[in-house]
Structures are given as structure tokens and as C-alpha cells.
Amino acid sequence: MTDLTGGFLSAPPMTAQYRSQQFAWGVLLLSFAVFCVLCLFATLGLHYFFFQSRVPMSSLLVVSRGTAGLTEADLIEQVVRRGREIYNRAVISTDALSQATISFIDRYESNRLIASVTLRSRSSLDLERVERPRFNWSAERYVIELGGVSGDLMVNVGDRLERDLLLSLETEQGMVIRLSPGGRYNLSATADQTQVISLRGMASITTPDRQSFAVLDGQRALFDHASAQMVFSAGYQDLIVTDGFSSDNVVDMTASATPLSNAVWRCRSAQVSPPEGAYRLEQVDGRSAMRMWRGGGANSHGETFCIQNLGQTAQEGLDVSMYDSLIWRVTFKVVSQSLGTCGSQGSECPFTLRMDYIPTSGERAISWYHGFYVMPSTQFEYPLRCDSCTQDHQNINENAWYTYDSGNLFTLIPESQRPKSILNVRFYASGHEYDVYVEDVSLLAGRSGTIAFKSASTMDAG
Numbered sequence: 001m002t003d004l005t006g007g008f009l010s011a012p013p014m015t016a017q018y019r020s021q022q023f024a025w026g027v028l029l030l031s032f033a034v035f036c037v038l039c040l041f042a043t044l045g046l047h048y049f050f051f052q053s054r055v056p057m058s059s060l061l062v063v064s065r066g067t068a069g070l071t072e073a074d075l076i077e078q079v080v081r082r083g084r085e086i087y088n089r090a091v092i093s094t095d096a097l098s099q100a101t102i103s104f105i106d107r108y109e110s111n112r113l114i115a116s117v118t119l120r121s122r123s124s125l126d127l128e129r130v131e132r133p134r135f136n137w138s139a140e141r142y143v144i145e146l147g148g149v150s151g152d153l154m155v156n157v158g159d160r161l162e163r164d165l166l167l168s169l170e171t172e173q174g175m176v177i178r179l180s181p182g183g184r185y186n187l188s189a190t191a192d193q194t195q196v197i198s199l200r201g202m203a204s205i206t207t208p209d210r211q212s213f214a215v216l217d218g219q220r221a222l223f224d225h226a227s228a229q230m231v232f233s234a235g236y237q238d239l240i241v242t243d244g245f246s247s248d249n250v251v252d253m254t255a256s257a258t259p260l261s262n263a264v265w266r267c268r269s270a271q272v273s274p275p276e277g278a279y280r281l282e283q284v285d286g287r288s289a290m291r292m293w294r295g296g297g298a299n300s301h302g303e304t305f306c307i308q309n310l311g312q313t314a315q316e317g318l319d320v321s322m323y324d325s326l327i328w329r330v331t332f333k334v335v336s337q338s339l340g341t342c343g344s345q346g347s348e349c350p351f352t353l354r355m356d357y358i359p360t361s362g363e364r365a366i367s368w369y370h371g372f373y374v375m376p377s378t379q380f381e382y383p384l385r386c387d388s389c390t391q392d393h394q395n396i397n398e399n400a401w402y403t404y405d406s407g408n409l410f411t412l413i414p415e416s417q418r419p420k421s422i423l424n425v426r427f428y429a430s431g432h433e434y435d436v437y438v439e440d441v442s443l444l445a446g447r448s449g450t451i452a453f454k455s456a457s458t459m460d461a462g
Contacts (some may be wrong), residue, residue, distance in 0.1 A: 113286030123151025340377025
């Protein structure tokens with residue numbers, strides 16, 4: 001632009017109002033950008049909070065025999081005699097005479113038992129991380145991570161869970177074992193070797209050098225740390241065909257004229273005089289169990305029992321001569337008893353196992369017994385075993401789940417009385433007043449023989 005004399009006109013200077021408008025637009029755009037970022041983070045945060053955030057899951061420690069050691073985040077060592085809730089970072093241990101069970105319970109799903117870990121004598125572990133999603137609508141899985149595993153553990157994992165489960169155990173030697181739902185497993189960890197037995201279900205083992213192995217249903221895996229080699233062999237077969245207790249495999253003996261079979265438990269109560277005992281299926285502590293009880297101020301002998309025949313006929317039984325080991329594995333709890341110890345004859349325990357069998361030395365059937373009690377007699381010195389018992393009855397803690405492992409009966413029973421065929425197995429509550437829950441009864445048979453031999457240093461991970 002030129003003026004009348006032909007000179008150029010300069011641009012008018014920027015006004016203060018114009019600069020204010022630019023600043024306002026800058027502030028507006030910056031505020032919008034901040035708003036978008038905040039919306040993004042708020043959306044991600046809300047999504048994480050409602051769908052991915054996690055909270056600790058309830059862990060209940062119950063001591064079923066002796067006492068357990070407990071060290072929590074405050075690093076103060078404690079002695080637990082009965083039971084209490086524990087939290088992440090807790091360290092649990094047992095001594096030579098103790099047994100303790102940790103139950104992982106989902107309080108948001110009607111106290112559903114997700115898994116349980118039983119520490120046998122001289123065992124320990126750390127609760128590294130036990131969590132569940134904050135809200136039920138989340139698709140996130142349960143997480144149970146246990147570390148510092150040493151000694152002998154028995155692990156039961158629930159089936160038909162509401163969500164996926166990651167259950168892992170890491171030994172002091174760096175072995176990582178992952179267990180699938182709906183399974184039962186034995187784990188043994190020492191400085192020299194790690195052993196995993198799958199009684200039911202599948203497990204995976206990852207060695208310290210990141211080699212992985214699968215342990216199939218019914219297999220035993222043994223890893224030797226010195227040679228870095230894995231040996232697979234046959235595990236155990238459960239001779240009791242029924243799995244737990246349900247309306248399909250528990251029948252009333254007095255209501256059916258059908259002969260005892262090997263597909264069901266037949267149960268009943270008998271007593272010298274009223275009141276009668278009773279049994280029924282119940283849900284207790286997140287477990288499906290058989291309850292056997294008698295109350296009403298009873299002061300005479302009574303018995304509530306369940307029996308299952310083995311083999312094709314009750315007379316011949318089930319041949320076990322080809323096996324090398326035979327082990328009772330039973331999980332139960334005695335809530336109460338009124339008769340001290342097991343009575344004056346040592347035969348009225350609140351819970352007893354019995355096995356009728358034909359020995360290798362003859363055709364006449366004999367019986368094996370083993371009893372448990374929670375209330376020692378303080379008034380009389382009642383015997384600790386019955387006349388037909390080969391071992392003393394066991395004193396366990398009241399109202400606590402206990403898993404009994406008999407060890408190999410073939411080595412405990414004199415050779416002349418070693419079982420050749422088993423006629424039947426039974427469990428019963430007896431005495432005056434009693435209240436007992438039984439979750440699982442197994443009779444495990446095993447034989448030696450290697451399935452596979454592999455070197456962890458040469459096997460591909462998978």
C-alpha cells in the first residue's frame with residue numbers, strides 16, 4: 001500500500017486486544033489438551049479400577065496337629081495353636097509333630113474354597129501373593145503365588161471355579177510348579193531333589209535353567225538337582241472309585257436291599273439305646289463333606305458308618321498283590337466328642353478307619369484299624385489302641401481339618417499279614433456324642449517302574 005506521495009505505508013502495530021485473543025486461544029487449546037489427557041487417564045484409571053484392579057484374597061491358617069510357626073510383615077515370630085487369618089508376605093512353618101492347612105477362600109463367592117495347601121511335618125512356605133479381582137464382573141483370574149517351599153505339601157485345587165486360576169509354588173532351589181484346577185497333588189522339596197505327584201490333574205515344572213516339563217494325571221516326576229535330570233514314573237491309583245461324596249454315590253444301607261457294590265458308599269447308624277446317630281451331605285468351610293453326628297445327651301455306645309466294597313465280589317475282594325505300596329489318604333475334622341480318648345476299650349474313637357482284607361498267609365479275613373480323637377481322657381487312663389490295632393490312635397486338634405497319610409501299609413503291617421486282596425473299606429464315628437466331617441477318602445496303590453528319563457539341560461522348553 002502506498003500513500004499519495006508514492007511512499008509505502010507500514011503495517012499498523014499489533015494491538016493489546018489482538019495479543020490477548022492469541023493468549024486466550026493458546027490457553028483454551030492447552031486446556032483442551034490437558035482435558036483430553038485427563039479424560040484418557042481417567043478412563044484408563046476407571047477401567048483398571050473396575051476391571052483389572054485386585055485385592056488380597058482371604059487366607060485361613062488352621063493347625064490340625066501340634067503348633068505352627070508364623071512370621072508376618074512385622075517379622076515377629078508367633079506360635080499358632082488353632083487358627084487365624086493370615087496375609088501376603090507371611091511365612092508359615094511346621095515342626096516334626098505338626099500339621100497345618102492354609103485354605104484360600106473367596107469371600108465374594110459365598111466363601112468358596114479355591115485351593116488348600118497342607119504342610120506336613122518339617123515344612124515351610126511364604127505367601128508371596130494371594131489375590132482376586134476387586135469386582136465380580138472382572139474377567140481377571142485368581143492368583144496364588146507361594147515361595148520358599150520346603151518339605152512335604154499336599155495341595156487340593158477346586159474345580160468348576162468362577163474364573164481362571166494361576167497357582168504356582170517356587171521351592172528354595174528355584175523350581176516353579178504350576179497346578180491346574182480340579183486336581184490333587186503331592187509336592188516334596190529338599191536341597192537334593194524336588195518331587196511332584198499328580199493324584200488327579202496336570203502340573204507343570206520349570207527348572208532353574210528355564211526348562212519345562214508336564215506332569216500328567218497319575219504321574220510322578222522327580223528332579224535331581226545334582227545331575228539336573230528329570231525322572232518320570234507311575235504315580236498312584238485310587239482303589240476307591242467314588243470321588244468325594246454326593247447324592248449319586250451315598251445311599252442309605254437300611255433303605256435298599258441291593259447288595260453292597262463298589263460304586264457307592266452305603267451308610268447307616270446303630271446304637272445300643274436312643275438317641276440315634278445321623279449322617280448327611282453338607283457344605284462346610286467351602287468344602288463338600290459327609291457329616292456324621294450323634295447328640296441329645298447320649299450316654300451309650302453308638303456308631304455311624306459308611307462302607308464300600310472293593311473287587312467284583314465281597315468274598316474275593318480286590319487283588320493288590322501286584323502293588324508295591326498301599327496308602328490311606330483321608331481328610332476330615334472332628335468337631336467334638338463326649339467320650340474321652342477312645343473309650344475304656346480303645347475302640348470308640350470319634351473317627352476310625354477300617355479295612356477288611358485277606359492276607360497273603362491265609363484265607364481268613366482280618367481287619368486293620370486306625371483311630372483319631374481330640375479329647376484325651378483326664379479321669380481314666382484309657383488305652384491308646386484297640387486290641388486289633390497295630391498302631392496307637394492319633395490325637396489331633398479339635399474342629400480343624402486334618403489329612404491323614406498312613407505311609408506304606410505294606411511296610412507297617414507284618415509281612416505275614418500283608419494284604420493280598422481287599423474286601424472293603426469303611427470309616428465311622430463312634431462313642432457317645434460325636435460330630436465329624438469327612439471330605440475325602442482315598443486308598444492309593446502304587447507300583448515301581450520308570451516311564452521316562454530326560455535331561456533338563458537338553459530338553460526344549462514347552
